[in-house]
Amino acid sequence: MFSTVRKLCFGRSVPEFFSSTPRQALTLARFRRGPRVSLHRECSGRRYNVPPSAEFVARVSGIPTMAKLPFRESADGLDAAFVGVPIDTGTSNRPGARFGPRQIRVESAMLRAYNSGTRAAPYESLMVADIGDVNVNVYDLKDTCRRIREAYRKILATGCIPLTMGGDHTIAYPILQAVAEKYGPVGLVHVDAHADTSDVVLGEKIGHGTPFRRCVEEGLLDCKRVVQIGLRGSGYSADSYEWSRAQGFRVVQVEECWFKSLAPLMSEVRAQMGSGPVYLSFDIDALDPGFAPGTGTPEIAGLTPIQGVEIIRGCRGLNLVGCDLVEVSPPYDTTGNTALTGANLLFEMLCVLPKMKYY
Template sequence: MPRFGGIATFMRLPGNTPPADLDVAVVGVPLDTGTSNRPGARFGPRGIRDESVLLRPYNMATRAAPFDSLRIDDTGDVAASPYDLLAAVEAIEEHFDGLLADDVITASMGGDHTVVLPILRAMAKKHGPVGLVHIDAHTDINDTMFGSKVAHGTPFRRAVEEGLLAGDRVVQIGVRGTGYAADDFDWSRQQGFRVVQAEECWYRSLEPLMVEVRDQLGEGPVYLSFDIDGLDPAYAPGTGTPEVGGLTMPQALEVVRGCRGLDIVGCDLVEVAPI
């Protein structure tokens, strides 16, 4: 079957394997009701799947061949209402509870960053408080957004309050842009997070940083959350809240590859709003 044909699953995977028979479950979370600027991330899972048909199973640079050692399949999308954000958050948590009951690693496609809160709730029930590698232009630690406690700019504040994260095992990479006050990033640091601003990443390889990240996060469970706006908008303009001065594509690869050796229990790519 040519790459432009067939059912549009992630990487053209079969899409019919029960989660109990998988090591890694790819899952879409098509929800953007929590976004504060341009919507469209609800189409992220479909857009990612469409582009993923160009991916082949063997990485020529790293020699990675995940399908040789892992059972991986696309398990479809979470059924989350676009009209009721809190009900959608509950549905996402319930869906991930079911997946994690089958002892899988979840690889999620958002959706706006609100979706990580219910995912982390499910992760904490399964693994206890997790470490976090968070790539983003924003820290997403607001207390409220327009009066709402649940939105795409608040998930990690809620996650700390609910005991879902191990604060001294959290690293936020690529945050930048303008803010409402000079201390906007300080709340993260007060929780024990390491905050790596984008300016610290300019003109350099991030491999040394990731050595430090691996040392900090150690051997416990780790969740990887990659907001596409962590990249400079020159590389990823299709997102709702872009900020100039972000990571380059090689730096993004260094961060992801630099997570090798960590106990990754789940990951996501969020805020993809296809143009």
């Protein structure tokens, strides 16, 4: 292998070729030391977790953690952590989202260390790891919510920012309970085909169609700093979003997004959110099912993946205290593309967290 790498260096020695920039030096370190590499944080003595490069370690090898990052038992010492919440007990249509975190991790092997579009360097900025899944109760949704809430209290107590892989959208409710306990009422950037503000569905108040109604009732959201983007589909009334608007939410229906860049919208959203804490919740069904068919409640005429990326990149500069990507249902997309899209959107979320380094 060394001779192959030497050839790629156009006749120069490996040390000469890889010594000109920090990125190149890091690549050489990966080559020399193997799949797990640490990079010093300047002036602090801390080290970062750097996933192995597919230049030297095959993507199909190893245990499929998120982005092939190290697994950690807890969030202690981490700036950000990927965590799975594998439930679909709250779904109203297609099941399967309980397998979302697992498939997202598998597809995340395609992710590399740098964001070529924004030049973000997450693994030179933050200590990140995969801390596994919440131990949910697949037979009892209310007990699962309790378990999620308690798990996130522990994560947030360490100062770590959770990047959550769902699971159905019910999980946003107990997560935001824990988030609001730490930060008070937060702003919300909610990207979804559905408002998820129903009161009671089939006699139940907890499910994937009700989380943000519960959050408002409990004072978890700063309602003047809530935006819902991509809402669409047929409704149970002529104005399905009347309740959201009555709370002070900004509602951006999908028709306002068709055929345009969402960068101008996100400029307005940043002004709306200000400097206070913000939570980002992204339902994969916000994207058109032509792009992301593997989800439980698909609606036609949705956002494009480009617009999804624009929304997340537009959150750069916000005081993000947590993010989630929910409702990936692998059984409904045998190609894996929905989970692959979800993995990339989670990486984009990582790349807009506070204290991110950009080249």
